[in-house]
Amino acid sequence: MLHGRSRRAYARWAIGLLAPGIDEDVLEIGCASGYALGLIAPAARGRIVGIDRSAVLLRIAEGHLRRVGGAARTTLICAAEDDLPSFDVAFEKVLAINVWPFRSESVRVLDILRVRLAPGGRIAVAVRAPRRAAPATAQALGAEIARALETAGFGRIEAHLSDRVGGRRCVCVTACRAGASRP
Ligand SMILES: C[S@@+](CC[C@H](N)C(=O)[O-])C[C@H]1O[C@@H](n2cnc3c(N)ncnc32)[C@H](O)[C@@H]1O
Numbered sequence: 001m002l003h004g005r006s007r008r009a010y011a012r013w014a015i016g017l018l019a020p021g022i023d024e025d026v027l028e029i030g031c032a033s034g035y036a037l038g039l040i041a042p043a044a045r046g047r048i049v050g051i052d053r054s055a056v057l058l059r060i061a062e063g064h065l066r067r068v069g070g071a072a073r074t075t076l077i078c079a080a081e082d083d084l085p086s087f088d089v090a091f092e093k094v095l096a097i098n099v100w101p102f103r104s105e106s107v108r109v110l111d112i113l114r115v116r117l118a119p120g121g122r123i124a125v126a127v128r129a130p131r132r133a134a135p136a137t138a139q140a141l142g143a144e145i146a147r148a149l150e151t152a153g154f155g156r157i158e159a160h161l162s163d164r165v166g167g168r169r170c171v172c173v174t175a176c177r178a179g180a181s182r183p
Helices: 006-018 035-043 055-070 101-118 135-151
Strands: 026-029 048-052 074-078 089-099 118-129 155-165 168-176
Touching: 006 089, 006 118, 006 155, 006 168, 026 035, 026 101, 026 155, 035 074, 048 055, 055 074, 074 101, 089 101, 101 118, 101 135, 101 168, 118 135, 135 155
Parallel strands: 026 048, 026 089, 048 074, 089 118
Antiparallel strands: 118 168, 155 168
Protein backbone atom coordinates (compact mmCIF):
# COMPACT_ATOMS: atom_id res chain seq x y z
CA MET A 1 0.00 0.00 0.00
CA LEU A 2 1.27 3.43 -0.94
CA HIS A 3 0.46 5.00 2.40
CA GLY A 4 0.87 2.40 5.15
CA ARG A 5 -1.38 2.39 8.20
CA SER A 6 1.27 3.65 10.61
CA ARG A 7 2.24 6.51 8.28
CA ARG A 8 -1.40 7.47 7.92
CA ALA A 9 -1.90 7.51 11.69
CA TYR A 10 1.23 9.57 12.12
CA ALA A 11 0.23 12.13 9.45
CA ARG A 12 -3.22 12.46 11.06
CA TRP A 13 -1.60 13.03 14.44
CA ALA A 14 0.71 15.77 13.11
CA ILE A 15 -2.13 17.47 11.22
CA GLY A 16 -4.28 17.37 14.36
CA LEU A 17 -1.54 19.22 16.24
CA LEU A 18 -1.14 21.78 13.46
CA ALA A 19 -4.95 22.18 13.31
CA PRO A 20 -5.33 23.87 9.91
CA GLY A 21 -8.61 25.76 9.61
CA ILE A 22 -10.67 25.26 6.48
CA ASP A 23 -10.17 28.87 5.35
CA GLU A 24 -6.44 28.90 6.02
CA ASP A 25 -3.63 28.81 3.47
CA VAL A 26 -1.41 25.81 4.12
CA LEU A 27 2.06 24.89 2.81
CA GLU A 28 3.47 21.38 3.12
CA ILE A 29 7.19 20.91 2.64
CA GLY A 30 8.30 17.49 1.38
CA CYS A 31 4.73 16.45 0.55
CA ALA A 32 5.90 13.35 -1.38
CA SER A 33 2.94 11.27 -2.63
CA GLY A 34 0.43 13.67 -1.08
CA TYR A 35 -1.09 11.68 1.76
CA ALA A 36 -1.12 14.58 4.25
CA LEU A 37 -2.34 17.00 1.59
CA GLY A 38 -5.13 14.54 0.84
CA LEU A 39 -6.28 14.84 4.45
CA ILE A 40 -6.33 18.63 4.35
CA ALA A 41 -7.27 19.66 0.81
CA PRO A 42 -10.72 18.09 0.24
CA ALA A 43 -12.37 20.19 2.96
CA ALA A 44 -10.20 23.28 2.43
CA ARG A 45 -11.36 26.65 1.18
CA GLY A 46 -7.92 28.27 1.46
CA ARG A 47 -4.94 27.77 -0.77
CA ILE A 48 -3.06 24.50 -0.30
CA VAL A 49 0.49 24.19 -1.64
CA GLY A 50 2.69 21.09 -1.59
CA ILE A 51 6.38 21.23 -2.35
CA ASP A 52 8.71 18.36 -3.02
CA ARG A 53 11.95 18.05 -4.93
CA SER A 54 10.82 14.79 -6.53
CA ALA A 55 8.77 15.27 -9.72
CA VAL A 56 7.94 11.54 -9.69
CA LEU A 57 6.37 11.74 -6.22
CA LEU A 58 4.48 14.88 -7.16
CA ARG A 59 2.86 13.05 -10.09
CA ILE A 60 1.72 10.38 -7.63
CA ALA A 61 0.45 13.13 -5.32
CA GLU A 62 -1.51 14.66 -8.19
CA GLY A 63 -3.29 11.36 -8.84
CA HIS A 64 -3.93 10.83 -5.13
CA LEU A 65 -5.44 14.31 -4.74
CA ARG A 66 -7.63 13.78 -7.79
CA ARG A 67 -8.94 10.56 -6.24
CA VAL A 68 -9.66 12.04 -2.81
CA GLY A 69 -11.11 15.25 -4.18
CA GLY A 70 -8.51 17.83 -3.18
CA ALA A 71 -6.87 18.54 -6.53
CA ALA A 72 -8.73 21.75 -7.35
CA ARG A 73 -7.52 23.45 -4.17
CA THR A 74 -3.95 22.26 -4.35
CA THR A 75 -0.88 23.56 -6.14
CA LEU A 76 2.03 21.15 -6.34
CA ILE A 77 5.48 22.62 -6.91
CA CYS A 78 8.70 20.82 -7.68
CA ALA A 79 11.34 22.69 -5.67
CA ALA A 80 13.75 22.34 -2.79
CA GLU A 81 12.56 23.74 0.50
CA ASP A 82 15.47 26.17 0.65
CA ASP A 83 14.74 27.48 -2.83
CA LEU A 84 11.04 28.24 -2.60
CA PRO A 85 9.28 30.18 -5.32
CA SER A 86 7.51 33.37 -4.29
CA PHE A 87 3.84 33.11 -3.37
CA ASP A 88 1.10 35.68 -3.41
CA VAL A 89 -0.07 34.50 0.01
CA ALA A 90 1.48 34.29 3.46
CA PHE A 91 0.59 30.87 4.82
CA GLU A 92 -1.22 30.44 8.11
CA LYS A 93 0.12 26.92 8.53
CA VAL A 94 3.28 25.11 7.42
CA LEU A 95 3.63 21.35 7.74
CA ALA A 96 6.86 19.35 7.56
CA ILE A 97 6.48 15.62 8.17
CA ASN A 98 9.63 13.51 8.11
CA VAL A 99 11.68 16.10 6.34
CA TRP A 100 13.84 16.86 9.34
CA PRO A 101 16.78 15.39 7.42
CA PHE A 102 17.25 18.92 6.15
CA ARG A 103 18.49 19.27 9.74
CA SER A 104 22.08 19.95 8.70
CA GLU A 105 20.80 23.35 7.59
CA SER A 106 17.77 23.42 9.80
CA VAL A 107 18.01 26.96 11.14
CA ARG A 108 18.52 28.49 7.70
CA VAL A 109 15.61 26.51 6.21
CA LEU A 110 13.31 27.19 9.18
CA ASP A 111 14.07 30.89 8.88
CA ILE A 112 13.04 30.74 5.19
CA LEU A 113 9.80 29.01 6.20
CA ARG A 114 9.15 31.49 9.02
CA VAL A 115 9.03 34.43 6.65
CA ARG A 116 6.53 32.55 4.45
CA LEU A 117 4.17 32.40 7.41
CA ALA A 118 1.64 35.10 8.16
CA PRO A 119 2.17 36.85 11.53
CA GLY A 120 0.89 34.46 14.19
CA GLY A 121 1.06 31.57 11.70
CA ARG A 122 2.12 28.17 12.90
CA ILE A 123 4.54 25.46 11.78
CA ALA A 124 4.53 21.77 12.74
CA VAL A 125 7.72 19.74 12.31
CA ALA A 126 7.06 16.04 12.84
CA VAL A 127 9.60 13.23 12.95
CA ARG A 128 9.38 9.54 13.68
CA ALA A 129 12.12 8.20 15.91
CA PRO A 130 13.94 5.08 14.69
CA ARG A 131 12.27 1.74 15.41
CA ARG A 132 12.74 0.59 19.01
CA ALA A 133 14.12 4.01 19.95
CA ALA A 134 14.18 4.74 23.68
CA PRO A 135 11.94 7.53 25.02
CA ALA A 136 15.06 9.64 25.53
CA THR A 137 15.83 9.46 21.81
CA ALA A 138 12.47 10.96 20.89
CA GLN A 139 12.87 13.57 23.62
CA ALA A 140 16.31 14.52 22.29
CA LEU A 141 14.90 14.85 18.76
CA GLY A 142 12.15 17.10 20.07
CA ALA A 143 14.66 19.24 21.94
CA GLU A 144 16.86 19.51 18.84
CA ILE A 145 13.92 20.64 16.68
CA ALA A 146 12.72 23.07 19.37
CA ARG A 147 16.19 24.64 19.65
CA ALA A 148 16.42 25.08 15.87
CA LEU A 149 12.96 26.69 15.78
CA GLU A 150 13.91 29.06 18.58
CA THR A 151 17.17 30.02 16.88
CA ALA A 152 15.25 30.61 13.64
CA GLY A 153 13.08 33.15 15.45
CA PHE A 154 9.93 31.17 16.24
CA GLY A 155 8.03 31.51 19.51
CA ARG A 156 5.37 29.57 21.45
CA ILE A 157 7.32 26.37 20.89
CA GLU A 158 5.72 23.15 22.08
CA ALA A 159 7.14 19.65 21.72
CA HIS A 160 4.55 16.88 21.56
CA LEU A 161 5.74 13.32 22.10
CA SER A 162 3.85 10.12 21.55
CA ASP A 163 4.87 6.48 21.75
CA ARG A 164 1.60 5.22 20.37
CA VAL A 165 1.30 6.60 16.85
CA GLY A 166 1.53 3.72 14.40
CA GLY A 167 3.70 1.75 16.81
CA ARG A 168 6.58 4.22 16.70
CA ARG A 169 7.72 6.99 18.98
CA CYS A 170 6.99 10.28 17.28
CA VAL A 171 7.71 13.86 17.98
CA CYS A 172 5.92 16.89 16.58
CA VAL A 173 7.14 20.34 17.50
CA THR A 174 4.80 23.26 16.86
CA ALA A 175 5.84 26.90 16.88
CA CYS A 176 4.52 30.28 15.77
CA ARG A 177 5.78 33.29 13.91
CA ALA A 178 5.53 36.32 16.19
CA GLY A 179 2.63 38.70 15.64
CA ALA A 180 -1.11 38.65 15.85
CA SER A 181 -2.90 35.99 13.82
CA ARG A 182 -5.47 37.12 11.28
CA PRO A 183 -8.99 37.66 12.64
C1 LIG B 1 10.83 10.82 4.11
S1 LIG B 1 9.88 11.60 2.86
C2 LIG B 1 8.51 12.19 3.77
C3 LIG B 1 7.34 12.35 2.91
C4 LIG B 1 6.04 12.79 3.60
N1 LIG B 1 6.17 14.08 4.22
C5 LIG B 1 5.60 11.72 4.56
O1 LIG B 1 5.83 11.85 5.76
O2 LIG B 1 5.05 10.74 4.12
C6 LIG B 1 10.81 13.07 2.55
C7 LIG B 1 10.28 13.84 1.34
O3 LIG B 1 10.90 15.10 1.32
C8 LIG B 1 11.40 15.36 0.03
N2 LIG B 1 12.60 16.18 0.20
C9 LIG B 1 13.77 15.82 0.78
N3 LIG B 1 14.62 16.86 0.79
C10 LIG B 1 13.98 17.88 0.20
C11 LIG B 1 14.34 19.20 -0.12
N4 LIG B 1 15.56 19.65 0.16
N5 LIG B 1 13.42 19.99 -0.69
C12 LIG B 1 12.16 19.53 -0.99
N6 LIG B 1 11.77 18.28 -0.74
C13 LIG B 1 12.67 17.47 -0.17
C14 LIG B 1 11.71 14.01 -0.59
O4 LIG B 1 11.63 14.05 -2.01
C15 LIG B 1 10.60 13.15 0.02
O5 LIG B 1 9.44 13.14 -0.77
